[in-house]
Amino acid sequence: MPENKLVRFENIDGVGVVTIDNPPVNALSPGVPEGIIEAIERGNADPAIRAMVLIGAGRSFIAGADIRTFGNRPPPVLGKRAHDALDASQKPVVAAIHGYALGGGFEIALASNYRIAVPSAKVGLPEVLIGIIPGSGGTQRLPRLIGPKAALEMIVSGRHVPAEEAHRLGIIDELAPEGGDLRQAAIAFARGVADTKPLPRIRDHDEKLAEAQADPGMFDAMRKSIARRARGQKAPYHCIQSVENACKMPFDDGIVRERELFNELENSAEARALRYAFFAEREVARLPDIPRETPLRPIKTAAIVGAGTMGGGIAMSFAEFGFPVQLLEIDEDALARGLARIRSTYETSVKRGSLSTAEMERRLGLIEGVGSYDDIAQADVVIEAVFERIPVKEEVFKKLDATMKPGALLYSNTSGIDIDIMANATKRPQDVAGTHFFAPANVMKLFEVVRGAKSALDTLMTAMDLGRKIGKVSAMAGNGDGFVANRSRTPFGTEMIILVEEGALPEQVDKVMVDFGYPIGPFATADLSGLDIGYDSRQRRAAQNPNYRKLPIADHLVEIGRLGQKSGAGWYRYEKGDRTPHPDPEVARIIKDKAAELHIAQRNFTDEEILRRLLFASVNEACKILEEGKAYRASDIDVMWLNGFGFPRYRGGLMYWADGIGVAEIYRQIVQWHQRYGERWAPSSLLRQLVETGTPFRDAKPGGR
Ligand code: T1G
Numbered sequence: 116m117p118e119n120k121l122v123r124f125e126n127i128d129g130v131g132v133v134t135i136d137n138p139p140v141n142a143l144s145p146g147v148p149e150g151i152i153e154a155i156e157r158g159n160a161d162p163a164i165r166a167m168v169l170i171g172a173g174r175s176f177i178a179g180a181d182i183r184t185f186g187n188r189p190p191p192v193l194g195k196r197a198h199d200a201l202d203a204s205q206k207p208v209v210a211a212i213h214g215y216a217l218g219g220g221f222e223i224a225l226a227s228n229y230r231i232a233v234p235s236a237k238v239g240l241p242e243v244l245i246g247i248i249p250g251s252g253g254t255q256r257l258p259r260l261i262g263p264k265a266a267l268e269m270i271v272s273g274r275h276v277p278a279e280e281a282h283r284l285g286i287i288d289e290l291a292p293e294g295g296d297l298r299q300a301a302i303a304f305a306r307g308v309a310d311t312k313p314l315p316r317i318r319d320h321d322e323k324l325a326e327a328q329a330d331p332g333m334f335d336a337m338r339k340s341i342a343r344r345a346r347g348q349k350a351p352y353h354c355i356q357s358v359e360n361a362c363k364m365p366f367d368d369g370i371v372r373e374r375e376l377f378n379e380l381e382n383s384a385e386a387r388a389l390r391y392a393f394f395a396e397r398e399v400a401r402l403p404d405i406p407r408e409t410p411l412r413p414i415k416t417a418a419i420v421g422a423g424t425m426g427g428g429i430a431m432s433f434a435e436f437g438f439p440v441q442l443l444e445i446d447e448d449a450l451a452r453g454l455a456r457i458r459s460t461y462e463t464s465v466k467r468g469s470l471s472t473a474e475m476e477r478r479l480g481l482i483e484g485v486g487s488y489d490d491i492a493q494a495d496v497v498i499e500a501v502f503e504r505i506p507v508k509e510e511v512f513k514k515l516d517a518t519m520k521p522g523a524l525l526y527s528n529t530s531g532i533d534i535d536i537m538a539n540a541t542k543r544p545q546d547v548a549g550t551h552f553f554a555p556a557n558v559m560k561l562f563e564v565v566r567g568a569k570s571a572l573d574t575l576m577t578a579m580d581l582g583r584k585i586g587k588v589s590a591m592a593g594n595g596d597g598f599v600a601n602r603s604r605t606p607f608g609t610e611m612i613i614l615v616e617e618g619a620l621p622e623q624v625d626k627v628m629v630d631f632g633y634p635i636g637p638f639a640t641a642d643l644s645g646l647d648i649g650y651d652s653r654q655r656r657a658a659q660n661p662n663y664r665k666l667p668i669a670d671h672l673v674e675i676g677r678l679g680q681k682s683g684a685g686w687y688r689y690e691k692g693d694r695t696p697h698p699d700p701e702v703a704r705i706i707k708d709k710a711a712e713l714h715i716a717q718r719n720f721t722d723e724e725i726l727r728r729l730l731f732a733s734v735n736e737a738c739k740i741l742e743e744g745k746a747y748r749a750s751d752i753d754v755m756w757l758n759g760f761g762f763p764r765y766r767g768g769l770m771y772w773a774d775g776i777g778v779a780e781i782y783r784q785i786v787q788w789h790q791r792y793g794e795r796w797a798p799s800s801l802l803r804q805l806v807e808t809g810t811p812f813r814d815a816k817p818g819g820r
Contacts (some may be wrong), residue, residue: 133169158206180219209230226317244389256317259361261284262326402747419498428558434478442482496524500552508536522546553759560758596659606735611624622636643679650670653665742800756768
């Protein structure tokens with residue numbers, strides 16, 4: 116038998132140490148499961164071996180099956196799976212966990228007899244996040260180990276559970292000292308259990324399943340509780356079904372049924388789209404024109420200029436990930452309001468139980484309000500988050516240039532103002548770039564890094580890395596009006612209002628997008644963020660471009676004080692203290708009157724036409740962005756829509772969804788609308804090229820090359 120380079124077996128004084136070595140995360144790529152099976156069988160056959168340890172080389176235990184192989188995975192070579200070999204082992208196997216034990220990796224640990232871990236490790240079954248279910252016994256073993264209720268929560272959420280919590284739950288048998296020698300600790304543990312008979316096997320213990328007999332409604336309760344967020348998806352429901360099976364069937368029958376449910380999903384559209392999103396969010400970190408080894412500037416401390424809603428949310432993002440952050444506001448009252456808003460946001464989370472009081476105090480302890488630029492001069496990075504007015508921005512960057520220590524990074528949270536305007540207000544434009552957060556900044560994951568004409572490579576690379584360090588998904592964007600994310604979204608925003616001019620109602624458009632998978636509709640979203648924000652940017656665009664297509668109905672709502680939720684009325688009306696949008700006949704009347712005034716004929720719309728008008732408009736703009744080289748790849752734009760605009764993840768993203776319809780059909784439709792509606796539907800030349808060459812959006816090259 117040729118030596119398996121991915122799985123090593125060593126006899127350490129009678130303990131067989133099985134090391135999985137498949138960087139970067141020891142995924143169960145072809146050869147790894149086979150190597151584990153061979154090692155376990157070898158240990159059982161070798162009289163010199165009394166017990167075994169499973170451990171991962173490098174930074175992690177096993178992060179699960181190799182996702183790259185999904186859709187064309189070879190059947191198990193040895194006709195059995197690692198967890199079968201573990202179940203059959205006559206000698207104890209100890210899983211020694213550091214880094215991650217996820218998916219199939221965690222299932223191997225669950226099939227082992229014992230689990231020890233360092234406190235910083237994380238375990239979990241995140242399969243639902245890629246549109247499948249655990250397929251190697253996780254849905255049958257975990258409920259037997261921790262009870263069906265706790266198992267349901269872990270499997271349906273897919274969350275990564277810290278080792279200390281897993282220890283409290285009874286998943287981890289022993290916590291090894293952090294920074295100690297896990298391998299040695301595991302070998303010692305294995306020696307200690309070497310003579311244990313019978314060996315503890317989770318599959319043999321049904322006691323905890325009694326919880327389901329006592330509360331048979333728990334499965335339907337879980338189905339009900341996820342109904343809103345799992346709309347249109349199968350995997351979460353298959354997870355619940357498989358755990359329910361565990362409580363109603365013998366172990367081996369449950370395993371067979373688990374595999375059947377898994378096979379139903381492996382190649383589903385939902386699973387393929389979620390896999391695409393998984394890899395797109397890794398690909399977005401690769402910057403073709405910036406060397407990976409570009410040195411990063413060290414960031415230990417941060418400062419935010421402007422304690423408004425965005426500034427406060429940004430400060431909270433830094434505090435959440437342990438960065439001391441100063442919040443600068445010259446006006447004392449404004450600073451007090453900003454700090455109070457942060458505290459009340461935390462208090463709401465504590466009330467909801469999503470944050471502990473101790474954690475709130477820890478984070479508040481990291482946020483310091485200050486009143487002068489001198490106070491922040493020593494910060495490693497400063498992010499400006501003041502009003503979106505050019506003169507105000509220039510003033511701030513002049514002050515930062517005069518105050519900040521040499522080498523400090525000067526970033527702007529502007530959502531669309533030319534970065535070079537801020538850079539040119541300083542004598543150190545190489546240290547300036549855009550770092551665009553999305554509202555609410557402490558919640559939305561997207562972190563758009565905007566490249567100025569003079570931004571240095573380390574300024575950009577450090578920004579990309581900083582985003583990841585504060586729990587965001589960083590994506591690079593070229594400079595220009597609206598950068599990439601907002602620019603690609605703007606035609607969607609314009610088209611939705613023009614549809615209303617032509618006769619669709621806000622509630623109809625919102626229903627179409629909610630049915631498509633959005634958490635809430637675009638008109639309700641606009642009311643949430645405030646209609647004055649859109650109004651300001653439309654005024655700015657109209658001032659810059661005389662041919663700009665005005666939106667009189669939307670402007671009129673703002674001019675009569677309907678600003679959205681914050682004024683109790685916008686596209687919808689709101690009851691006092693309630694955020695539920697109620698269709699408002701007053702809005703329908705305003706729309707009718709304005710359309711008549713503008714001589715716009717009104718008509719009925721099919722849901723499909725509404726969906727296409729909104730999304731095709733943005734697909735066309737995305738092609739123009741790629742054409743101009745303002746984004747590296749179509750999948751980056753998808754990452755932005757998934758993490759910045761709530762695009763339904765199980766649809767992969769705007770461009771991935773568009774590829775599902777096909778370049779030719781989208782082009783045909785856009786050409787038709789160009790003839791009907793004019794210039795705003797002028798097809799991008801890249802789109803035409805893609806049709807001519809039969810190239811899908813995913814392979815579109817920046818600059819159309
Ligand atoms: N398969 C293939 N490649 C993987 C991988 C996996 N499972 N996990 C990570 N990678 C690659 C990733 O693409 C990247 O590559 C590099 O590793 C570093 O990852 C039977 C069927 C483990 C928390 O869903 O959540 O088991 O870009 O940048 O931020 O029931 O990766 O460098 O070329 O994300 O430190 C279940 C998926 C599979 C876990 C580390 N497992 N991975 O995060 O690094 S289904 C998962 C993650 C399954 C069984 C079923 C994260 C991580 P590259 P990274 P990170």
